[in-house]
Amino acid sequence: MTPLLEVAGLRKSFALVGPKTWAARLRGERPAVRAVDGVSFAIAKGETLGLVGESGCGKSTVARCLLRVIEPTSGSIRFAGEEITALDGRQLRNTRRAMQMVYQDPTAALNPRLNARRTIEEPLRLHFKMTSAERRERLNEVVAEVDLGADLVERYPHELSDGQRQRVNIARAIAAHPSLVVLDEPTSALDVSLRSRIILLFETLQKRLGLSYLFISHDVATVKYLAHRVAVMYLGVIVEEADSASLFAAPHHPYTRALLSSVPAPDPDFRGERLMLHGEIPSPTNTYAGCRLQNRCPLAQAGCAEPVPWREVAPGHHVLCHLA
């Protein structure tokens, strides 16, 4: 079966302009931030792929490229068997109906001048020719689906709580029957008790509607809970990908191991592996011949300066590392 979404060799670089770069540009160089530098993955129908990594690793840029909010520099994105990087006009709009997004900040993602009803009906107006009665009917269905409370639909964002706002965002995302929903840190801005409810809502919606999720987060514990498969990103590339159980039980890449060992476990007696990277994330303007982690990796060897192969270490478990 072909996967719902197939991304191959996706790249996005942002050209650097401004006073600090003119010398380099005079020399004929083209300084750029390589935010996403060759990323490939696939998501099956009804599956959740977790994309984890720290700030600046390029995970949100991947999401934006998928939805063509920004144009990828190169690479291929196949959605439901169709190459979408070259689409425009009506075809692009049709594709976007089937791919929706939920953003990190539930307040910033809502138009303050539209009430919940108008916000949720917006995608219906855009994508379907519906009578107002049909729209109202779909609205009621969706509102029930996200457990918003029918009495809240006439309210404006400032009259809703954070949790209710995020439910409006989710309702808007699922209103036009998408098959893929990109979740960009949808729980990071929420309080602890709200977070677990929204996580459960995503779980229920997926079961009921057969949705596929690209779940982007730096919250490793939440990714572990929601994702079927997990891809770990560092400096614009995926360094490890595996099904969730295998990745958390036996992480191979030193970056993944360091990332997992930094998450404080809510158990005072838990003593996991301690693997600390030194230094900070280097600038994404650099180009790399070998491993991108070599300067920070406690296990680095001479061979790490050579180009790194994408190897399978267990069935379905791939790692970008010489040592793993």
Add this chain to the structure above:
Amino acid sequence: MRNLLEVENLVVHFDTDGGLVEVLDDVNFTMRAGETLGLVGESGSGKSVSAIAVLGMIRRPGRILAGSIRFEGIDLLRLSEDEMRRYRGRRIAMIPQRYRTALNPVISAGRLISRLFEIHEGCSRAAASRRALELLDLVGVADPPRCMQQYPHQLSGGMCQRVMIAMALATSPRLLIADEPTTGLDVSIAARILELLRDLSKRTGTAILLITHDLGVVAQTCQRVAVMHAGQLVETAPVRELFRSPAHPYTRALVRSIPRIDVEVKLEPVPGTIPSLRHPPTGCRYRNRCPHAMEICQHDKPRQAAVGLDHEVSCFAFGEHCDAAA
């Protein structure tokens, strides 16, 4: 051993246009010298207000209606503003929550720290600068001389937080209040900041009041924990005891409501929502969310009662209240 900090029966209200908000309701907790106490709870449970009260910075429309805050035996609430200044920033320091906005953007990191030595200890400018450099080294800044020259906008989030910690430590405080010190930082940076706090408290003997909603941070950093809900303190316990045998229904719900990296769990969100503090429920403020709520919870406030060594809980279903409830 005498306690470093004793907060007793603290009641804080805020007068707002929308009416009176009863932010803290009879809060009691103590801290020993050198210990790290975690203060946990949902947003709006009164964690930060408790910390601000200890610093003597409750300002209008906030009012302290009752209670005492004894630090090294002296009731801070009875001190004049001038007297309080001898404590605030010097004996009791704080790392505020928003490290980006808390740093003055037009002063370099070095100057931000060295000023403190000039103000509090009367150092010369050169001596203060030398000590600032030492301090930046202590908090693990990679290149201290360079950091001295940099302004906050040139520093990463983790670096800003280290500068904040250096500023807080400049006066060798006995008590350091850290308000969500790792929120908004990447996990690997957060892990290093926590390690730094643990290490500093061990080396300098500074007690730390760590405000957080992250139970993982609590488990890995604190010796004791105080759990707050809607302005009431519901449970205090040594950290192991809190995770092994949480007593209050709220604590138990909180522990079960988080996705975990160490074990497989079934997520169970805390039922209901945090009550409005404008018209908080009478009696126990958790009763509308509590699966064990009884008749008595509506009328009476549960008192703190011991359920184990150093383990106190405010709930009618536990401790000495059991008989009364039966």
